[in-house]
Amino acid sequence: MLGRARVLTLVLATVASVAFVSSSGSAQQAPKMPIADGELHLGVASCAGSTCHGAAAPLPGSNVLQNEFVTWQQKDQHHKAYEVLLNDRSKRIARNLGLEAAHTADLCLDCHADNPPKDKQYVTFQVTDGVSCESCHGGAGRWIGSHIVPTATHANNIQNGLYPTDDPVARARLCLSCHFGDDTRFVSHRIMGAGHPRMSFELDTFTALQPAHFTVDRDYRQRKQAANGIQTWAIGQAMSINVILDTMLDPKRGMDGLFPELVAFDCHACHSPMSALEWAPRTGTAALGPGTPRFNDANLLMLQVITDQVDPGLGRQLRDRTNALHTATRADHSAMLGAARALKGVTAQLINLFAQRDFKAEDMKVLLDGIVANGLSGEYVDYAGAEQASMAIGTIVTAMQNVGALKKDQMDAINTALDKVFEAVDDDEKYRPQTFVASLRGFQQSVR
Ligand code: HEC
Ligand code: HEC
Ligand code: HEC
Ligand code: HEC
Structure with missing residues (x-):
């Protein structure tokens, strides 16, 4: 069904x-697409704090749900997008295309993970996170700090590199x-x-x-x-x-x-x-x-x-x-x-x-x-x-x-x-x- x-x-x-x-x-x-937005990408760990977006359930009194990380981790296929590059089907695809491995090929990683250029990957960044927050919301380098101040507006955040x-x-x-x-x-x-x-x-x-x-x-x-x-x-x-x-x-x-x-x-x-x-x-x-x-x-x-x-x-x-x-x-x-x-x-x-x-x-x-x-x-x-x-x-x-x-x-x-x-x-x-x-x-x- x-x-x-x-x-x-x-x-x-x-x-x-x-x-x-x-x-x-x-x-x-x-x-610009997040993968090429020129911003520093910090990785999911930077979003997942329990008082940020990693609450176990929606937090009352907040503008946003704050359990976005948990939803993504438990229900969203994007969380598994990197993992599928390790499965048998991906191995077969890689073999047929003459790639060394799917999970190290940019050809696959560009869609199955957040994969900005190396110099835009901060030390906390992990490509193994799959299609993660910053794959859609853009590299958080400039907006991570500014988006949580009480006076932050959506327009400010976008100016700081948030994808609309x-x-x-x-x-x-x-x-x-x-x-x-x-x-x-x-x-x-x-x-x-x-x-x-x-x-x-x-x-x-x-x-x-x-x-x-x-x-x-x-x-x-x-x-x-x-x-x-x-x-x-x-x-x-x-x-x-x-x-x-x-x-x-x-x-x-x-x-x-x-x-x-x-x-x-x-x-x-x-x-x-x-x-x-x-x-x-x-x-x-x-x-x-x-x-x-x-x-x-x-x-x-x-x-x-x-x-x-x-x-x-x-x-x-x-x-x-x-x-x-x-x-x-x-x-x-x-x-x-x-x-x-x-x-x-x-x-x-x-x-x-x-x-x-x-x-x-x-x-x-x-x-x-x-x-x-x-x-x-x-x-x-x-x-x-x-x-x-x-x-x-x-x-x-x-x-x-x-x-x-x-x-x-x-x-x-x-x-x-x-x-x-x-x-x-x-x-x-x-x-x-x-x-x-x-x-x-x-x-x-x-x-x-
Ligand atoms: C960086 C690349 C990327 C972006 C951007 C992206 N996706 Fe995906 N999406 C994927 C990949 C790769 C998969 C397959 C993951 C898997 O099967 O594990 C997927 C899977 C999905 C699925 C599950 C499909 C199924 O057959 O079960 C949905 C739904 C989805 N995406 C919706 C969206 C929506 C809506 C957007 C835009 C807001 C979006 N995606 C943006 C790469 C992306
Ligand atoms: C104009 C005809 C044509 C169209 C349109 C077409 N294909 Fe193909 N496809 C082929 C031919 C020819 C082959 C090679 C068959 C072979 O190697 O024996 C092939 C092979 C394939 C294979 C490999 C099958 C195997 O036996 O290994 C897949 C999967 C596939 N196509 C998917 C698609 C998808 C998905 C689309 C649409 C987005 C598509 N094709 C559109 C003609 C077409
Ligand atoms: C243009 C973006 C793009 C590229 C490049 C790409 N993929 Fe995908 N892939 C997707 C999307 C999107 C889906 C989910 C399709 C759907 O469910 O509608 C997917 C699905 C898959 C699946 C099935 C996942 C599942 O949950 O069953 C496998 C396996 C896969 N891709 C392997 C690869 C490999 C290996 C490469 C590199 C050779 C690759 N992909 C390159 C976007 C891409
Ligand atoms: C596949 C794309 C995609 C991924 C991955 C993704 N988001 Fe989103 N997110 C969206 C879309 C689409 C919206 C709805 C449009 C909007 O409000 O900007 C949204 C909205 C949001 C909102 C705004 C809710 C509101 O009320 O304003 C937050 C917060 C959020 N996402 C956090 C996250 C976090 C944290 C992650 C990673 C754990 C994540 N998102 C991963 C696409 C994505």
Whole structure:
């Protein structure tokens, strides 16, 4: 059983340091990734004191929970990220890639640990801590002292090198820099061929799954940006596409010999049994013919529904440019690059647009209906689309519940139906489009 936990698909990397507009509306330089922030990294021990973030249970009367360390150590997979580099699967990957060992290779450590340059590792720092506090919150060298004085503000802390994890755009870039890759760290198809698992990501779902070691309450809203789940999801979808397109457009990563980097394509277009005979035309966007490796458009399918609601004009542009990219992948390489660049022009705009948008209960209902309707009409026959759709539905249901848009006495039926949706995508190798569509039909009835 998975609940809304074990759901998975595809994922993506990072925009080079282009200016972006944060949700607060100000144009600013995208913040540096923690791994390369130029700050001194102190290690988890510096955060874990029992009067700091290592309390056994949330401390009453404090702005923050203060048991973040315990949550991370006991419930958060990031705590084990270094350890997995010692297991048999990692040994096999390392052997297949000709690495001496996974746990000493920067190729692996850059995502499975906090791994800043040696001269930025303070004496208390330990790479064996895995993906630790400073992998996300930035090297604490300058803010460790200043963030605990009573007059400290979030803005001061950020000035002192704290990464703005509360900003959904910055958060999306951060998570995707490891959960897909960026121009400095990347899981290519070769690394997957060596045995690395397929990656799957959805920003809002994964923020909840981590699990969150923070609560968005009144004082949080006063101190920080508190994006709702829909905004987080929407920005995550647009950023995901952006980072896949960055990969295609990157001269270093975009090609691998004769072929384009296959990580930008739908894994299951190639990796499914020949006897399955399940190819079916898509009804809506991008009706590609059979036997074609297809650009992984799972996030685009979600993005289309969101954009049609937020800005129908841009929605038409997005649809045209998505179709143009699919068509171009059957033409030639330079056509593909041109189409990728054109599409990126739209997704970059969308990130800014979503960052400004106050998503309301009416939006949520439209988005939910749109995704379910597309699913029922056969848009998500490919596993990756179904996987994203299931996470999207989970995210929207939670957001609707939070704003009181669903009736309490509906919730049992909705949750049971939702479990079926997640079950249908639990294992990509057993995925059957008909089972997924049937689960969507059940879900549709439960929200009536
Ligand atoms: C771009 C970042 C990135 C790089 C580079 C990377 N990984 Fe990973 N790795 C991840 C992420 C993210 C996951 C979790 C995927 C998920 O669950 O969706 C993962 C998962 C894994 C797993 C499965 C862990 C488990 O709990 O089952 C293994 C094993 C692994 N990686 C080994 C390696 C090895 C060995 C290398 C170096 C050759 C490497 N990784 C390089 C990001 C990366
Ligand atoms: C994988 C990324 C990640 C890791 C690892 C991580 N955090 Fe966080 N943390 C977040 C995100 C995302 C938030 C929510 C956004 C925010 O408040 O900035 C957050 C919020 C917080 C908050 C703020 C709560 C509030 O109410 O303002 C504290 C304190 C915190 N984390 C401490 C820690 C500590 C201590 C560790 C290590 C034991 C840690 N975090 C590890 C991502 C991470
Ligand atoms: C420094 C790289 C890095 C960053 C940044 C990062 N992650 Fe991860 N994350 C990983 C790796 C590696 C794993 C796999 C760990 C393992 O399997 O032991 C992982 C695992 C996870 C898992 C568990 C997935 C599963 O299949 O069980 C969740 C959830 C998650 N990350 C959420 C997030 C979120 C949300 C963010 C951004 C706030 C984030 N991560 C940022 C590297 C990172
Ligand atoms: C265009 C077709 C194509 C796409 C798209 C594709 N692959 Fe592959 N994949 C291949 C080929 C060809 C091989 C090599 C098979 C062999 O060595 O026999 C391979 C090998 C692999 C292997 C090693 C299998 C083994 O038997 O050891 C893994 C794992 C893998 N791919 C994962 C993925 C993932 C994950 C994705 C999506 C992110 C993906 N592939 C996308 C064609 C593709």
